[in-house]
Amino acid sequence: MTRSENMRRIKSKNTKPELIVRKIIWSMGYRYRLHRKDLPGKPDIVFARLKKVIFVHGCFWHGHTCKEGSRNPKSNLEYWLPKRQRNIEKDRQSIQTLKAAGWDIFIVWECEFKNLDYLKKQLLEFLEN
Template sequence: MVSPKGSDVFTPEERARVMAAVKGKNTKPEMIVRRLAHALGYRFRLHRKDLPGKPDLVFPGRRKAIFVHGCFWHGHDCARGSRQPRQNADYWRNKIGRNVARDASSLAALSALGWQVLVIWECEMKDRDALSARLRAFLGH
């Protein structure tokens, strides 16, 4: 997005508006995973606040949880995740670093509670057959 001034630098108000539009729940990648899991016959709960990290999909009877991570926001090592913003680079490096640390802490805490966890990255949405196979393998009996 380019600001009305013609440059790629946002005013604080413009930046706030852009950031407010970023969703944390019910994102497109998350909806894809939810639809696939449901189509495969699995039933789940969403965003359980009583579990570390509030997993996106929770399968309580199986003690399994799935996080659907955006590559940029969670510091994935793919092309999209390794992009570095030019504006306010230190802020973004620190923010994404905190997200990665929080994710690792949540995974460790869930594991310590006896939960199995699967992380699905946004870049993995392209191959739905492979994603379905991965879900089946993780959730299978």
């Protein structure tokens, strides 16, 4: 992955994984709002009435415990690692604040798109309960 590709990944809001999640949820009949800036961490998908939010996270940038998430960049470590660390710290704080305000949170990790049936089941469970 080149550096500019990396930058695009960080900046882009409507990433492909997010679109997939939105499509799944839409097909389940749920309606939602996107990127609410007034909520901590600007959750990707917001169900205001249900008081639930979904974040779609890239494993590398948000430090997932999977293989991709623990991978180190090949170059510019002194630049990328603190950046990732800040992301992780910001996520932690957003989740804490949201939870304290009574929101339910579900995080979809990029690596979970390998098994869409399982992901669908999990999303349904999250939204129904």
